[in-house]
Amino acid sequence: MKQQASSGGPENSSCAGVPIRLRGVTKRYRAARGGEVHALSGIDLSIEAGEFVSIVGPSGCGKSTLLMLVSGLIPPTAGAIEVDARAVKGAIANVAVVFQRDVLLDWRTVLANVLLPVEIKKLDPASHRRKARELLRSVGLGEFEEKYPAELSGGMRQRVAICRALVQDPGLLLMDEPFGALDALTREQMNLDLQRMWLRDRNTVLFITHSIEEAVLLSDRVVVMSSRPGSVADIVRNDLPRPRGAHTRSEPRFLEHVERIRGHFLALGVLSET
Known part of the structure; x- marks a missing residue:
């Protein structure tokens, strides 16, 4: 539509x-x-x-x-x-912050990187895991959940960084x-x-x-x-x-x-x- x-x-x-x-x-x-x-x-x-x-x-x-x-x-x-x-x-x-450098953690998968603030803030893991996957799908990265940052282009990495910021529903x-x-x-x-x-x-x-x-x-x-x-x-x-x-x-x-x-x-x- x-x-x-x-x-x-x-x-x-x-x-x-x-x-x-x-x-x-x-x-x-x-x-x-x-x-x-x-x-x-x-x-x-x-x-x-x-x-x-x-x-x-x-x-x-x-x-x-x-x-x-x-x-x-x-x-x-x-x-x-x-x-x-x-x-x-x-x-x-x-509040969430996105920098010019994506500062992803190389030893965590794409999905695990997105979920990092959920772990730090002790938010509900099940609902935020669903949200993380929805965010990744919305930016064309649904098939890359289990990939690592080194396997992504610069633009893909920055998409992951934005999803990581938004997964915590920042005002x-x-x-x-x-x-x-x-x-x-x-x-x-x-x-x-x-x-x-x-x-x-x-x-x-x-x-x-x-x-x-x-x-x-x-x-x-x-x-x-x-x-x-x-x-x-x-x-x-x-x-x-x-x-x-x-x-x-x-x-x-x-x-x-x-x-x-x-x-x-x-x-x-x-x-x-x-």
Whole structure:
């Protein structure tokens, strides 16, 4: 059955995600060789439950630091962070993280890798085993349950990493350049796979990427960061209908969003047309 297109907001589906609030968040830390690094300055940002938000910005502007702050792995120097209406004072539950490297365990099978957080959190093994298998089938890896990571391509390994994150039903999914190491065709397919899973589950997603086009394709909003110390330079709201795909990239509004974001990087000197 053909999926009906919808506008790009979390209000169009039941929502399992959690809201995020950042107010005046600043982060400074000591550099390895002494001195102080001012990573982030005065970040004010609200993300609604079930929203897909991408963060783009120059290298070193504090994008990854922002994810670590939201997860509670590091504290802010100033300001306040709330996840699901609770102040973040340490590592939070109900969150999963996907990195650029898949960090799969080579001695565990694909299915065992996906089930790792279930074991760590002591969740119900039977129901989550069923969910793990459903997730693997949904990304075309149903026949690879008993394979080992060394037997998989880079794109297949990253699919396993995403299934491992989603098997625990996280309200918040943090993704730090998860497709940055993939070839162009595999990356394009991973974008479609991720969008399909997000449309189904409606987790709140905070997604870091260096690709402007990828951010616009996937997101409800794109947060554009300034150079360090990172601050919010612009927020681009994206109401392009979903599901999005290759056809979306030629739509006038898609191109307008891309050029608006690229214009910020030209102004910052990150990009140059000469």
